[in-house]
Amino acid sequence: MLENAFRGGKCYWMLVAFWSALIVMGLALYQQQFTDGLIITGMSQDVSWGLYISQFTFLVGVAASAVMVVLPYYLHNYKAFGKMVILGEGLAVSAVLMCMLFIFVDLGQPTRVMNVILHPTPNSMMFWDFVALTGYLVLNLVIGAVTLEAERRQAPPPKWIKPVIYLSIPWAVSIHTVTAFLYSGLEARPFWMTAVLAPRFLASAFASGPALLILLALILRTFTKFDPGKEAIQKLAVIVTYAMLANVFFVLVELFTGLYSDMPHHVDHFAYLFTGLREGGEVFSALVPWMWVCEILSLVCVAVLLFPKARAKEGLLALICVGVIAAVWIEKGLAMVVAAYIPSPLGHITEYTPTLEEVGITIGVYAIGFLLLTVLYKIVLGVRERLEAA
Amino acid sequence: MSQDRRSFLKNAGCAAMGIGCGFPLLGVGCNRAEHGEGDSQTSQLAMIVDIEKCQDPKVQEACTKACHQAHNVPEIKDKHHRIDWIKSEKRGHVFPDQTHAHADKTVKDMPVLVLCNHCDNPPCVKVCPTAATWKRDSDGVVMMDMHRCIGCRYCMAACPYGARSFNWSDPEFKETRKLADYPRREKGVVEKCTFCEELIRRGETPACVEAAASVSGGEGALVFGDLSDKQSEVSKILADSSINTICRRVSLGTGPNVFYIV
Numbered sequence: 029m030l031e032n033a034f035r036g037g038k039c040y041w042m043l044v045a046f047w048s049a050l051i052v053m054g055l056a057l058y059q060q061q062f063t064d065g066l067i068i069t070g071m072s073q074d075v076s077w078g079l080y081i082s083q084f085t086f087l088v089g090v091a092a093s094a095v096m097v098v099l100p101y102y103l104h105n106y107k108a109f110g111k112m113v114i115l116g117e118g119l120a121v122s123a124v125l126m127c128m129l130f131i132f133v134d135l136g137q138p139t140r141v142m143n144v145i146l147h148p149t150p151n152s153m154m155f156w157d158f159v160a161l162t163g164y165l166v167l168n169l170v171i172g173a174v175t176l177e178a179e180r181r182q183a184p185p186p187k188w189i190k191p192v193i194y195l196s197i198p199w200a201v202s203i204h205t206v207t208a209f210l211y212s213g214l215e216a217r218p219f220w221m222t223a224v225l226a227p228r229f230l231a232s233a234f235a236s237g238p239a240l241l242i243l244l245a246l247i248l249r250t251f252t253k254f255d256p257g258k259e260a261i262q263k264l265a266v267i268v269t270y271a272m273l274a275n276v277f278f279v280l281v282e283l284f285t286g287l288y289s290d291m292p293h294h295v296d297h298f299a300y301l302f303t304g305l306r307e308g309g310e311v312f313s314a315l316v317p318w319m320w321v322c323e324i325l326s327l328v329c330v331a332v333l334l335f336p337k338a339r340a341k342e343g344l345l346a347l348i349c350v351g352v353i354a355a356v357w358i359e360k361g362l363a364m365v366v367a368a369y370i371p372s373p374l375g376h377i378t379e380y381t382p383t384l385e386e387v388g389i390t391i392g393v394y395a396i397g398f399l400l401l402t403v404l405y406k407i408v409l410g411v412r413e414r415l416e417a418a
Numbered sequence: 419m420s421q422d423r424r425s426f427l428k429n430a431g432c433a434a435m436g437i438g439c440g441f442p443l444l445g446v447g448c449n450r451a452e453h454g455e456g457d458s459q460t461s462q463l464a465m466i467v468d469i470e471k472c473q474d475p476k477v478q479e480a481c482t483k484a485c486h487q488a489h490n491v492p493e494i495k496d497k498h499h500r501i502d503w504i505k506s507e508k509r510g511h512v513f514p515d516q517t518h519a520h521a522d523k524t525v526k527d528m529p530v531l532v533l534c535n536h537c538d539n540p541p542c543v544k545v546c547p548t549a550a551t552w553k554r555d556s557d558g559v560v561m562m563d564m565h566r567c568i569g570c571r572y573c574m575a576a577c578p579y580g581a582r583s584f585n586w587s588d589p590e591f592k593e594t595r596k597l598a599d600y601p602r603r604e605k606g607v608v609e610k611c612t613f614c615e616e617l618i619r620r621g622e623t624p625a626c627v628e629a630a631a632s633v634s635g636g637e638g639a640l641v642f643g644d645l646s647d648k649q650s651e652v653s654k655i656l657a658d659s660s661i662n663t664i665c666r667r668v669s670l671g672t673g674p675n676v677f678y679i680v
Contacts (some may be wrong), residue, residue, distance in 0.1 A: 073574075373580045
C-alpha cells in the first residue's frame with residue numbers, strides 16, 4: 029500500500045519537489061530561530077502569542093472537521109460519503125500534524141517538550157491539548173490505514189475498527205473544545221473569556237474544514253481519475269452553509285454582548301479590531317482592513333451559499349469555498365489570538381506584525397502538512413486505481 | 419507490500435506508542451523532584467507598597483536596580499522585549515477598576531511599583547503544562563523553575579498583572595556588571611519576581627525592600643512579612659482600619675498578596 033507514494037507521474041513529483049523546497053526554506057529559517065531565539069519573530073512581552081499559535085488554532089478546526097464526514101457515513105450510513113471519508117481522514121492527519129508542529133516551533137525551549145509528558149499537569153488545558161492531539165493523530169492514522177487496507181483487499185474491515193471509528197467522533201469535537209478551553213478560562217483575557225468560544229470554534233471549524241475538503245475533492249477530480257461524487261460535494265456544501273450561518277450568528281452575538289455592555293474591557297478589543305485604537309496621538313489599526321474584509325466576505329459567502337442553485341455550480345462553489353476558508357482564516361488565524369493582547373492587562377497597546385522569518389517558518393510547516401497530504405492522497409489514489417483496473 | 423514489512427511497521431508503531439505511554443511512569447520511576455501543589459500551606463509571604471513613599475523616583479530606581487542586579491536580569495533597551503521583575507506603571511493602568519474618568523491626571527499618571535502578586539489562586543500555576551511554576555507550600559511564594567520551563571508562554575497569557583517576562587533572545591551578561599550569585603538562564607524561558615526566595619531562605623529580606631529602606635525617606639516604602647504571623651508588620655498594617663489598603667483587580671479572584679496603601 030505505502031509503495032504507491034513512490035510511484036508517480038511528473039505532476040506528482042513536481043508537487044513533492046515544490047513542497048520540499050518550501051520545507052527546506054522553513055527548516056533553514058527555523059535553524060535561525062533555534063539559534064537566535066524567538067526574538068526573530070514579531071512577538072513581544074505584551075503580545076506573547078502570534079502567528080504560530082493562531083495557525084495552530086485555525087488548523088485544529090480543520091482537523092476536527094473530519095467528523096463532519098465520518099459521522100454521517102458511519103453513524104447514519106450515508107453512502108454518498110463513501111469515497112469522501114478517506115479524504116477527510118487524510119486531511120485530519122495532515123492538519124493535526126501541522127498543529128503539533130506549530131506548537132513546537134512556538135516553544136522557547138523545544139528540546140524540553142517532553143517535560144509535558146514527564147510532569148503531567150491535569151490542571152493545565154495545554155497538557156490535555158497535547159493528549160487530545162496526539163490521540164487524534166493516532167486514531168485517524170489507524171482508522172485510515174485499516175479502512176484503506178480493507179478496501180484494497182476488498183474485504184470488510186476488522187470488527188474492532190468500528191468502536192475506534194465511533195471514538196473518533198467525540199474525540200474530534202473534543203480536540204477543538206479543549207483548544208477553545210485553552211483560551212476561554214483565562215480571567216486575564218476578557219476577549220477570550222466567553223462561553224461561546226468553544227461553540228464558535230466548532231462552527232468555524234465545520235465551515236472551513238469541509239470547504240477545504242470540497243476544494244481538495246474538486247482538485248482531485250480535475251487532475252486525477254478520483255471522483256468522490258457530486259452528491260458528496262453538494263452535501264458538504266450544505267454542511268458549510270449551515271456551519272457558516274452558525275459562525276456568523278456567533279460573531280454577531282459576541283459583538284452584541286461586547287458592544288452593548290459598553291464595558292471597556294470588552295469594547296476595547298473589538299474597537300481595536302474594527303475601528304482601531306487611539307492612544308497618545310497614535311492610531312493602532314493594523315487589523316482593521318482585515319476584519320472588515322473578513323466580515324463582508326463571510327456575509328457574502330453565506331448569502332450565496334443559501335441558494336441551492338448557486339451551490340450546484342461547482343465553479344462558483346469553489347470560489348465561495350476559498351472565500352469561506354479565507355474568512356475563517358482571518359478570524360482565527362489572524363485576529364482572535366492577537367486581539368486579546370491589545371490592550372494588555374496594564375493598558376498598553378503594542379501591535380503585532382509577523383516578521384518575514386516567522387512567515388517563512390509558517391509556510392514551511394504548512395508545506396510539511398501539504399506534503400503529507402499529497403503523499404496520503406497518492407496512496408489512496410494508487411489503491412483505488414488498482415481496484416478499478418482489476 | 420509483503421507481510422513481513424507490514425508486520426514490522428505495525429509492531430514498530432505499537433512499540434513507539436507503548437514507549438510514549440510509558441514516559442510518565444519513567445518520570446515517576448526516576449524519583450524526580452516534585453513541584454507539588456499541596457493543601458498544607460503553612461504561611462503566606464506578602465508585600466505592602468506605600469504608594470505615597472514609592473513615588474520618589476530615587477526609591478523606584480533603587481528598587482528596580484537592586485532587584486535586577488541581584489538576579490542577573492539582562493538590561494534590554496527595546497521596550498517590547500525588556501525583562502522586568504519589578505517596574506513602575508501608571509496608577510490608572512495599575513488600578514483600572516479604581517480609577518474613574520474624572521480623576522486628576524496627576525493621579526492617573528502617578529507611578530506605582532508593580533511586581534508579581536504571588537496570588538493565593540495563581541492563574542499562571544493553573545495553566546503551566548509542566549509545573550515549571552508552582553505555589554510553594556512553606557511560604558506561599560509562586561516559584562519559577564527556569565530549567566523546566568519549555569517557553570510556551572501560556573503563563574504570560576494567563577497572568578492578569580503583566581508580571582511575567584520572556585527571554586526572547588540569549589540574556590547575554592556584560593562582564594562589566596557585577597554578576598550576582600544567581601543562576602543564569604537561557605533564552606526561551608519565562609521569568610518573574612520570586613520574592614527573592616534565595617534571600618528569604620537565608621533569613622534576609624528581599625532586595626527591593628532593602629534598597630527602598632536605604633534611600634532617605636524610603637523607610638517603610640515597601641514592607642515585607644508573613645501574613646500568618648499576626649505580629650508581623652504586614653499583618654498589623656492590614657489589620658489597622660485607619661490605613662486604607664487595596665489590591666490589583668480583586669474581582670478576578672486571584673487573591674493577590676501585594677497590597678497598596680493609598
